[in-house]
Amino acid sequence: MRRxxxxxxxxAGTIPVLLAEGDHPIVxxxxxxxxxxxxxxxxxxxxxxxxxxxxxRAEIRRLVDWYLVKTDGDVTRHLVRERALKPMMAGAQGGGxxxxxxxxxxxxNIAQHMKYTNWLAASRDWLAGPRMSxxxxxxxxxxxxxDYLGEIRWGEYEAARDWYSRMKSRPSFxxxxxxxxxxxxPASHYADLDF
Numbered sequence: 001m002r003r004x005x006x007x008x009x010x011x012a013g014t015i016p017v018l019l020a021e022g023d024h025p026i027v028x029x030x031x032x033x034x035x036x037x038x039x040x041x042x043x044x045x046x047x048x049x050x051x052x053x054x055x056x057r058a059e060i061r062r063l064v065d066w067y068l069v070k071t072d073g074d075v076t077r078h079l080v081r082e083r084a085l086k087p088m089m090a091g092a093q094g095g096g097x098x099x100x101x102x103x104x105x106x107x108x109n110i111a112q113h114m115k116y117t118n119w120l121a122a123s124r125d126w127l128a129g130p131r132m133s134x135x136x137x138x139x140x141x142x143x144x145x146x147d148y149l150g151e152i153r154w155g156e157y158e159a160a161r162d163w164y165s166r167m168k169s170r171p172s173f174x175x176x177x178x179x180x181x182x183x184x185x186p187a188s189h190y191a192d193l194d195f
Contacts, residue, residue, distance in 0.1 A: 030064055033134045049134045060128045063120075063135035067142040071113050076145050078106035083149055084184050107151065114157045117143070122159035140167040144176055150187030154195065161195070169193050 009025040010017050018026040018035070026035045037050040051057050082098040089095025117139060120127045128135035143164060146152050154161040167173055177191045189195035 029068055029138070030061070030134075033064070033137075037134075046131075049132070049137065051129065051131075051133065056129050060133045060135045063128050064138040066116075067135070067138040071142045074109040075106045075113060076142060078102045079149060079151060080145060082106075084181055088183060110146065110151060114152060114160060117163075118157040118160040121163035127163065136163075136167060140164060140173065141176070148181070148186045148190050149184075150190075154189075165193060165195065 006017075007013055009019070010027045012027070014027070016027075016029055016032060018032045020026050020035065020039075026032050033049065037048060041048040041050060051060060082103050086095050086098055117127070124130070126132045126136050127139055143152065143160075147164070154164075168177060180186065
């Protein structure tokens, strides 16, 4: 059941929501990222997470969408539901035994996304270009979920593994590596920076 207070901030009931100045709700990961860049990015100069050039910004936005929408729809949503959520849900809520067909389909889709990530990481300094951007953050967050579940065969994707290791080594990423899902232990290498 969705709380009325939250729905007053975001009638769609989705997360994330950032309460900005004056408690104005900013809704959605991409929108929040753009808002933070517009309001605070100028102070970061060469450390901005959005590029100055419009073509580079478009590439960053495309990759953010790829990881937060496409990868989620093809892979993450299904594996999280089947492996993490369903076993803990009551039958009336759709819980029960994982659907092996949904897991197989999602696992088959991982290869496409990892090959693409590997190609990006091998052909560029960072996924969207010469410096770290929101695209890297979106991709690392998306792949971190799959890494937690032990679903990625990192040995097959050396460039992606090296890029992900750089992301895992960032101080801002350490809190993510410390998170745990009750009743579901992470893969043994999950918090290891040099996996």
